[in-house]
Amino acid sequence: MRPEEVLGLRSGCCPEPDNGPHLIYGNVYKTALDEHGNHLSQGTPREAPWVAIAPVTRAIRVLERIVPVGALLFDSTTHNATIGGRSRQGSLGLRPMRGRIEDFVAFASHTAIALDRPGEIIPADPHGAVGTARFRRTLAWHIACRPGGLVALAIQYGHLRTAISGG
Secondary structure, three states, X not given: OOHHHHHOOEOOOOOOOOOOOEEEOOEEOOOOEOOOOXXXXXXXXXXXXXXXXXXXXXXXXXXXXXXXXXXXXXXXXOOOOEEXXXXXXXXXXXXXXXXXXXXXXXXXXXXXXXXXXXHHOOOOOOOOOOOHHHHHHHHHHHHHOOOOHHHHHHHHOOOHHHHHHHO
């Protein structure tokens, strides 16, 4: 998902499956247009849901326990997000999310050191902090390097032409 798609998810977005995969329903923003071709900042429902693996589903369940029913999973009020000392409305936003990803990287490395697992330390990146877009691209790179990864990625990311030509 693109960062804004993650930030737009609401509780209830990943219902319990009926003997199938977990699916996440949300909005797309990049290509959201009205009948006149104007961009819709509130987004539009994604045609095909995202398929989720178990850790993602568990993370959504945790967030659903934190936020009110029907609320944004990353609601800024629930997650104590402020800008310049003022409360923010809506979702966390990209800047606070970047900070949380950086905090997570530091936490993961600190935990690896504490557990004497030096191979799991996340090294400093010469290109700067890992933000939301780089996090998504890095994950995509790892998926693409797996057998059948390009096809899986194309389907999951909604790039159907690539999926068809890839295989």
